[in-house]
Amino acid sequence: MTTNQTNQTYQQPAPLTFTADRLAGRVILVTGASSGIGAAAVRRFAAEGALVAAAARREDRLTALAGDLKKEGQDVLPVRCDVTDERSVAAAVEETVRVFGRLDGAFNNAGVPGAGRRLHEVDTEHFDKVVATHLRGAFLSMKYEVPAMLDHAGGGSIVLCSSTAGLAGGAYASDYSAAKFALTGLVKSAALDYARDGIRVNAIAPGLTRSEMLDSWLTTEEARAEQASHFPINGIADPDDMARAALFLLSDESRWTTGTVLACDGGLTAGR
Template identity: 35%
Template sequence: MADGSTIGRNRLDGKVAIVTGGGIGMGAATARVMAGYGARVVVADLNAEAGHSTIQSIIATGAEAHFVQCNVADEEQVKALVAETVSTFGRLDCAVNNAAITPDSLPIAEADMAAWDRVIDIDLRSVMLCMKYEIRQMLAQGGGGAVVNIGSVSSVRPQPGNSAYVAAKHGVVGLTKTGSLEYAPQGIRVNAVLPGAIDTPMLRGALDQTGYTEADFAPALSLFGRFGRPEEVGEASAWLCSDAASYITGHSLAVEAGYLTR
């Protein structure tokens, strides 16, 4: 049983958060979860229609949210994203670097290098750029803050045919560990969340391409025999951003229903 000093420490009241890729799927769910815990949320996405839909769903609950259209692989746009966050809400306390694209699907000897480069740009370079400017802002405020990078079970357990995605998601864990080492003295925590099979448009699209159903596929990916909900990933990210996780940095939290235990 928690004592009175810990009750509510998983709240994000008054904190300002950025969520990239916040228009759909895990990003949208994460933005809504964080707003539900009291954060003022900036949703970043290249898809303006989807991003505005997310913030409208948040604003309808009485929470505060703002949308910024952003290509997270473009350094100037990421810099502008952080600047607009500060101009809108006054500061930056936490960030969830979630933006990603569909994995590649060819073996290494047949790789399409243009597609490979695009996956690396969106799934890895963007995390580096976001960390660069998010952490700069946290340092400018005097330190303190939390960054969560979204990796994957492929960060630790590779799959064939996804060389770019696997390389990018391994890199996300490496950046997370490096950031935790570099900025712990300034009180900035950097962690990762590694989702497994989460019920998102990306996963449903992959199922449509293969002809599999959730009933066919989920038992091989989850000890619960079901896909995860995007909100379940959002809860993990929100917790890592909260004061309840104040002694955690450099960690990769798997949200994968036991997939990695096999």
């Protein structure tokens, strides 16, 4: 232990109280919120009582999503955000805090598909785009989310979206897998940086999940069935399955968990 750690007084955490709305009253920022796992997360978090800032590049989709949820009495703020643009990320966090007064949690989910080619065939520009979105985008998001949480002094929880490609390599995935493996280092290091500040940092690692990205790759039911057969749980997850995993890591139910990458992959990496 360092001297600073030794001088701190240990306090037993208060008993955990379970509620129906696990994010009740909390302000949560979701990036990549216009479709797939991100849109499902916005819906799930709002249903659990959160005040959600839905951030993405496609403003029309964000507006439509916020409108749908408003009819259900759920408060969602659409915020345009390109996670590869530092000023855009800073502005999205600033707008969230301006409207809701604080930031309690974030699900950094924005992503783009890999090239789907062998390494020597991957265009360098595309490699840079994948890394800029998945890795640098997550870094930039946390760079501005953390100070907002520190200002609030109530701690917080940040969840990144990794992938099974960040737990095991795969053919035709060098760009995507490299970015997702790097996220693990980002998660573990940030978790150690801010553990004493009450900010937890974790990630989920989805397996095969229905999304625009997946549907552009697997265009037929036959192709989807063939891919699903490689998973011990023979199927393709729904985006809400991943939203529920992120919800767990954002909520107090995981208050003793930080620096972890949670595999949500139907058992794919269990034997690797």
